[in-house]
Structures are given as structure tokens and as C-alpha cells.
Amino acid sequence: MIQTDRLTLRKPCSADVDDLFEFLGDDEAMAYTHRDATWRDCRKRVLVHEWFRRKDGAAPWVVVNRADGRVIGWGGLYQDPFERGWGYEVGYYFHPDAWGRGFASELVARALVEADERLKLVEVWAMAHPSNPASKRVLEKAGFVEERYLPERPRFLLRRPRPPVEA
Numbered sequence: 001m002i003q004t005d006r007l008t009l010r011k012p013c014s015a016d017v018d019d020l021f022e023f024l025g026d027d028e029a030m031a032y033t034h035r036d037a038t039w040r041d042c043r044k045r046v047l048v049h050e051w052f053r054r055k056d057g058a059a060p061w062v063v064v065n066r067a068d069g070r071v072i073g074w075g076g077l078y079q080d081p082f083e084r085g086w087g088y089e090v091g092y093y094f095h096p097d098a099w100g101r102g103f104a105s106e107l108v109a110r111a112l113v114e115a116d117e118r119l120k121l122v123e124v125w126a127m128a129h130p131s132n133p134a135s136k137r138v139l140e141k142a143g144f145v146e147e148r149y150l151p152e153r154p155r156f157l158l159r160r161p162r163p164p165v166e167a
Contacts, residue, residue, distance in 0.1 A: 002061070003066070004106050004107075004109075004110050005106065006065065006066055006067065006106060007063055007065065007066060007103065007107065007110075008063075008064040008066055009061035009062070009063060009064075009076065009107070009110060010061055010064065011050065011053070011061065011062070012050065012060075012061070012074070016062050017039065017043045017046060018039075019062075019070075019071035020042055020046060020062070020071065020074055021036060021039050021042040021043075022095065023073075023093065023094065023095040024036045024042050024045070024074065025037070025038070025039070025041075025042055026096070028096055029093070029094070029095060029096050031131075031132075032128075032132040032135070033129065045082075046074075048081050048082070049078060049081060051081075052078070052079065052081045053078075056078065056079045057118075057119055058076065058077040058078050058079070058088065058115075058119065059076070059078045060074050060075050060078055060091065061074070061075065061076045062074055063075065063092075063094070063107055065103075071095075072094055072095050072097070072103065073092060073093060073094040073095065073098060073103060073104075073107065074092075074093050075090070075093055075094075075104075075107055076090065076091075076092070076107060076110070076111040076114070077090050077111040077112075077115055077119075077124065086125055087123070087124075087125055088115060088119070088124050089124060089125040089126055090108055090111045090112070090115075090124055090125075090126045090142075090160075091126065091127075092104045092107050092108065092135075092138075099134075104135070105138050105141060105142065108138060108139065108142045109142060111124075112124065112142060112143075112160070115162075116162060120162075121162060122161065122162050123159055123160060123161045123162060124144075124159070125147075125157065125158065125159055125160075126139045126144055126157075126158045126159075126160070127150070127153065127155040127157055127158070128155060128156045128158060129154070129155055129156075130149075130154065130155075130156065136156060136158070139158050139160075140158070143160045144158035144159060144160040145159060145160070146158050147159045
């Protein structure tokens with residue numbers, strides 16, 4: 001379990017699926033990415049990511065608002081088990097009630113600490129939908145730069161190289 005100023009980031013458990021499906025299965029919340037059609041799809045996604053955590057060393061966390069103990073998001077650093085080959089990426093999904101409050105920036109910052117300090121990754125990727133400029137801004141503030149547009153997805157692919165190590 002990891003604590004930031006306002007968030008608790010922890011591995012998911014089966015009891016979290018109801019809270020996660022509330023937004024991971026919601027058309028509005030997931031308008032720019034994959035939406036889980038059923039509770040079972042959501043459970044499968046969470047379990048598959050957790051299985052890969054053992055192999056890859058990272059998977060999305062459940063994001064809990066420390067102020068009220070409510071599950072408000074899911075995300076962090078991971079290799080997408082459903083679309084392998086992109087390398088480590090940072091992603092985040094939040095309940096609409098949590099939008100616009102800086103939680104995504106806080107989550108991304110902590111995920112990059114994991115990437116730099118624990119996993120020592122050379123680079124981290126992220127994707128942002130063109131119709132979601134707020135998400136792209138979160139990534140750019142964290143040091144990501146647009147690499148290219150992927151018309152087949154359609155998404156911007158952003159990259160954040162590892163910061164130089166000071167001598």
C-alpha cells in the first residue's frame with residue numbers, strides 16, 4: 001500500500017470489483033477508452049492485471065480517496081496484458097465525481113516514482129484520446145511528450161524518458 005498526500009494506492013481485491021465497475025463499466029467515465037460491458041468483464045480485467053503484476057512487477061492500483069475512504073479510481077504503471085508489446089505505460093481511470101481535482105496528476109507522479117526508483121525503466125508510455133485534452137495535459141505536466149498520433153487506435157502516443165541521473 002502506498003500513500004500520497006490525498007490518495008491510498010493499493011492492490012485490488014475481489015471486493016473492489018463492485019466499486020470499480022461503477023466507473024469502468026460506465027459509458028461517460030470510459031468514453032475515451034475501453035469500457036467493461038459486464039461486471040464479469042471488469043472482474044476479469046482486474047484479475048488478469050493482477051496475474052501480470054507477479055510477472056511484470058507492476059499493475060494498476062485501486063485508488064482510494066484518503067479523505068473519505070471511497071474508491072475513486074484505478075490505474076498506475078503496467079504493461080497492458082490485453083495488448084502486449086507497448087512496454088510499460090501509465091494509465092488512469094476515475095469515477096466522474098473525482099474528475100478535475102488533480103487526482104490523476106497525483107497518481108501519475110507516484111507511478112513515475114515506481115518506474116524510476118523501483119523498476120528503473122528507461123522510458124514509460126501513455127496514450128491520450130484527442131477528445132480528452134485534460135488527460136493529455138496531465139501527462140505533459142508529468143514530463144511526457146507526444147511521440148506520434150496512432151490513427152488505428154485513435155490516440156496520441158506519449159513518451160516519458162527516464163530523467164537523467166545526477167552525478
